[in-house]
Amino acid sequence: MTQPIDLIALDLDGTLLAPDESISAGNRAAISRALKSGIRVVLVTGRGVDTPIRVSRELGLNLPVICCHGALTKDFGANKILEHTPVPLAYAKSMLEFAERNNVAIAVYAEEMFWRPAGSHVYMQDMIGPGWREIPSLLDALATGAPTFIRFLGAPAVEAMQREFGDLPLTYLHETWKDFVECVVLSRDASKKNALMRLCADFGIHSDAVLAIGDSRNDVPMLRWAGTGVAMANAADEVRQSVRYVTGDNAADGVAQAIERFCFAAEKKSA
Secondary structure (H helix, E strand, C coil): CCCCCCEEEECHHHHHCCCCCCCCHHHHHHHHHHHHCCCEEEEECCCCCHHHHHHHHHHCCCCCEEEHHHCEEEECCCCEEEEECCCCHHHHHHHHHHHHHHCCCEEEEECCEEEEECCCCCCCHHHCCCCEEEECCHHHHHCCCCCCEEEEECHHHHHHHHHHHCCCCEEEEEEEECCEEEEEEEECCCCHHHHHHHHHHHHCCCHHHEEEEECCHHHHHHHHHCCEEEECCCCCHHHHCCCCEECCCCCCCHHHHHHHHHHCHHHHHHC
């Protein structure tokens, strides 16, 4: 007998969000049905806190958000950080000092805000808006402690980072967006899987009762840990091949298809 699903973990970009970053009516309806049936739903994303909190409120979700690639879990209802696994301060300071000395394109996420050097180039659309601030020296962003993660922006910056810091015991997430590349630097202990495991332990939910859906390489450990791990059809081959199940793509209600299949298929058979 298949284990009933008690919790659904959803990635955002390339998964719940359509290519235009909207949430389809089909995905909304499936999530609403899950919530009404008593299934918990959590967003697990690489983004900073702002977007997952906004989307969680919009959908009426009932758990904290796991964001920053798993480095930060926040109970937004209580405005309380539950878990924070930052880049060790000594490593972060060395990276920011190196970037300033060598004019390397970099940004840092600290105090739930993105910081970039004053006057630096805006490489991507997601680098503008209220979640971003400019600062004369990025080292000032470390005044209150270690940063959640660091972004090296563009191929020259990524190559410089790899030469200088590639041997440090950290996690390096390389992303390609059309013709733009970046590398996100995290604590080695920060991951979507680890954050989801801790959250499930807090609620007494076993991995067998978890449905996790994602599309990126950094989703794979989470998908493989969950009792039911599902890759999006738009995911890279290596992601789709790493799990047993594949659903539709993010432009065609892939999340809704997975929820209906793994949460409610038994109801249809018994009807």
